Amino acid sequence: MSEESKPGWKSIPMAGVLLEPGSAMKYKTGDWRAFRPIIDEEKCINCLLCWIYCPDGAVIREEKKVSINYEYCKGCGICANECPVKAITMVEEKR
Amino acid sequence: MLVEVRWHGRGGQGIVTVSRLLAQAALLDGKYVQAFPEFGPERRGAPVTGYTRISDDPITIHSHIYNPSIIVIVDPTLIGQIDVTKGLVEDGTVVANTEKAPQELKESLKTEKAKVYTVNATRIALDVLGRPIYNTAMLGALVKASPLVTLESLSKVVTERFPGAVGEKNVAVIKRAYEEAKGIE
Amino acid sequence: MSKILGLTGDGAVAYAVKQCNVDVVAAYPITPQTLIVEEFSEYVHNGEVHTEFVCVESEHSAMSACVGASLTGARVFTATASQGLALMHEILYIASSLRCPIVMGVVNRTLSAPINIHCDHSDMMGSRDCGWIQIYVENAQEAYDWVLQAFRIAEDPDVLLPVTVNLDAFILSHSLEGVKVLDDAEVEKFVSTRKPVLRVDPDKPITVGALCLTDFFFETKRQHVEAMNNSPKTISRVNNEFAELTGRRYDFIETFGMDDAEAAIICLGSTAGTAKAVAKSMRSKGKKVGVIKPWVYRPFPAEQIVKAIENLKALAVLDRACSIGAPYGPLCSDTIATLYREGIKLGVFNVIYGLGGRDMTPFDIETVFNETLEVAKTGVVKEPLKFVGVRE
Structure with missing residues (x-):
């Protein structure tokens, strides 16, 4: 959006308040990722260390396994580094 | 008419309290008042002053008091130690807690045109309260020297400030000091 | 009740x-x-x-x-x-x-x-x-x-x-x-x-x-x-x-004697009370002095001050704060900016007083009033910023 097309001071909510809760979800922060974590479900022991360490909360905890929310995963590789059984590999994104 | 009173005592002797009690009593009598301490940190035993302004009209002035018309000396040991009559208007009034007779005090203070009243407030406090707290006695002596407020109003504010027996004893102190205070023009 | x-x-x-x-x-x-x-x-x-x-x-x-x-x-x-x-x-x-x-x-x-x-x-x-x-x-x-x-x-x-x-x-x-x-x-x-x-x-x-x-x-x-x-x-x-x-009426400013005052003091807080007492006594001796006391400092009551000084010739602005390095104290800067904006020509000077609790005595205020009357008479401001009550 150009500066001119944005709303002016007369129409924005008071004091920079955001009236819609959780609007940060609208930003898909995973779309510029260079490496994608891939989980080998055979190796995964469901220890949940990746879930704990993920700085973006992008590891989804399921009943007996974990999966990755690729809409928000930035591909930092912390999960792969922390995995004690090397079940996560970082694979280059194809663009 | 505006009357300005300066109270002399020492830190811990209730100088702020009496300066305020006088103002509170004058309020009851329908007067306009101000009562303020010597501003700043106080040290127990150090010479301190307190001030009361009483007027029939609203008081807008907020500066210090430099030329009081009445000076009340609560602590007798201050006489001769500090300049207690500094700035007193020529025909002003001095009320002092001392064993001395008014004439004797007047001569030592060298205040030719001032009215001088004395009372042995320490003796009265010891007799009635059993303790050397003689600030309230000086209220009684002050009213004898200059009828700024009524004894009724004074008694009322003192019993409100000190509920129960303490208040009643202080009222007795004020009345006795009023009776015993003696003065010369 | x-x-x-x-x-x-x-x-x-x-x-x-x-x-x-x-x-x-x-x-x-x-x-x-x-x-x-x-x-x-x-x-x-x-x-x-x-x-x-x-x-x-x-x-x-x-x-x-x-x-x-x-x-x-x-x-x-x-x-x-x-x-x-x-x-x-x-x-x-x-x-x-x-x-x-x-x-x-x-x-x-x-x-x-x-x-x-x-x-x-x-x-x-x-x-x-x-x-x-x-x-x-x-x-x-x-x-x-x-x-x-x-x-x-x-x-x-x-x-x-x-x-x-x-x-x-x-x-x-x-x-x-x-x-x-x-x-x-x-x-x-x-x-x-x-x-x-x-x-x-x-x-x-x-x-x-x-x-x-x-x-x-x-x-x-x-x-x-x-x-x-x-x-x-x-x-x-x-x-x-x-x-x-x-029955107690407040406003952006309080004025005293401003209807016919030639010289006035503008100041904030308790000093305005002392200034009113001094002005009252001086007016009884025929000196046309007045006092402006802003109750509201922000928003700055420019409109009300302009109205109050309509007939005035000289104004002393009293500031109980220094704006060290600035041309004037804060109240004076605001006042002068207001006068300039309105194109009002008035003899104005700034008095810094009372720092750290130094008493502003009735005598000091009378002196300031007399200096302001002098400016009203001559139209000349000798000292645009002065300190009152400080020892040299």
């Missing part, structure tokens, strides 16, 4: 707050504001108020707690002085920018160093641009009256800005005067309860204080300016309602 109580300036503030149904008070004691906090905590202890009293470890925390409480829709009060206000400084901007209608008693005490507990306006003037409405009072009665009005002004949906009620350290804070107080029920009716426009509520979440960069920050500031610009209407309305209730 009103009654008269003997109250100190601080006591009058605490008594007013007691009557205003305040939900939260978060405060940290500092001389000479201490009596406000002490007396109010006694009301809390005795169960005379339902207020949540938050003991905090600093003024920075006090103002932070006030912001949080205010955002939930609560009515909030705090009080401070001097170094305490300085420590709050960054949160003052947050309180006003988040549009928290907090009311704060500021007992004006100078800023260190050297350390000093007495009156001047350096503390509030140091935070002058924090976006709060700023009131200065002359006596304990005005302190009581303005605190009651401050809640109404701050919480008005057209304003939603915090308000400081400034009273001079010791000269007012520790001086006992007769104060006409209203009945609790009358105050309750006048101040009512706060009706928040936006508030943080778990059931209806909003985000407050989010990052806001180059794309929207300027717009929020422009809104803030507009809120201040809107406030005069509300201030006048509240002043009118208060006058109907009490």
Whole structure:
């Protein structure tokens, strides 16, 4: 959006308040990722260390396994580094 | 008419309290008042002053008091130690807690045109309260020297400030000091 | 039915707050504001108020707690002085920018160093641009009256800005005067309860204080300016309602003798009272002098000052604060900017006085009046900025 097309001071909510809760979800922060974590479900022991360490909360905890929310995963590789059984590999994104 | 009173005592002797009690009593009598301490940190035993302004009209002035018309000396040991009559208007009034007779005090203070009243407030406090707290006695002596407020109003504010027996004893102190205070023009 | 109580300036503030149904008070004691906090905590202890009293470890925390409480829709009060206000400084901007209608008693005490507990306006003037409405009072009665009005002004949906009620350290804070107080029920009716426009509520979440960069920050500031610009209407309305209730009429400024004055003093706070007493005595001797006392300093009452000086020839602006390195003290800068904007030519000079509690005596004020009369006569300002009451 150009500066001119944005709303002016007369129409924005008071004091920079955001009236819609959780609007940060609208930003898909995973779309510029260079490496994608891939989980080998055979190796995964469901220890949940990746879930704990993920700085973006992008590891989804399921009943007996974990999966990755690729809409928000930035591909930092912390999960792969922390995995004690090397079940996560970082694979280059194809663009 | 505006009357300005300066109270002399020492830190811990209730100088702020009496300066305020006088103002509170004058309020009851329908007067306009101000009562303020010597501003700043106080040290127990150090010479301190307190001030009361009483007027029939609203008081807008907020500066210090430099030329009081009445000076009340609560602590007798201050006489001769500090300049207690500094700035007193020529025909002003001095009320002092001392064993001395008014004439004797007047001569030592060298205040030719001032009215001088004395009372042995320490003796009265010891007799009635059993303790050397003689600030309230000086209220009684002050009213004898200059009828700024009524004894009724004074008694009322003192019993409100000190509920129960303490208040009643202080009222007795004020009345006795009023009776015993003696003065010369 | 009103009654008269003997109250100190601080006591009058605490008594007013007691009557205003305040939900939260978060405060940290500092001389000479201490009596406000002490007396109010006694009301809390005795169960005379339902207020949540938050003991905090600093003024920075006090103002932070006030912001949080205010955002939930609560009515909030705090009080401070001097170094305490300085420590709050960054949160003052947050309180006003988040549009928290907090009311704060500021007992004006100078800023260190050297350390000093007495009156001047350096503390509030140091935070002058924090976006709060700023009131200065002359006596304990005005302190009581303005605190009651401050809640109404701050919480008005057209304003939603915090308000400081400034009273001079010791000269007012520790001086006992007769104060006409209203009945609790009358105050309750006048101040009512706060009706928040936006508030943080778990059931209806909003985000407050989010990052806001180059794309929207300027717009929020422009809104803030507009809120201040809107406030005069509300201030006048509240002043009118208060006058109907009490018979005591407040305004942006108070004037004395300005109808025919040739020379005048403009100053804030208790000094204006002394100036009025001196002016009264000088006028009885035929000297045409007057006094202008701004009650409201922010928003600056430019319009009212211009009207008051219509027939004036010379004006002395008294500042109880230095703006070291600036051409003038803060009140004088504002006054001269106003005169210049309106194209008014007037002999104006600035007097810096009373720093660190130095007494402004009636004699000093009479001297300033006489100098102002001289400027009125000759049209010549010899000393645009002078210091009164300081030893050479």
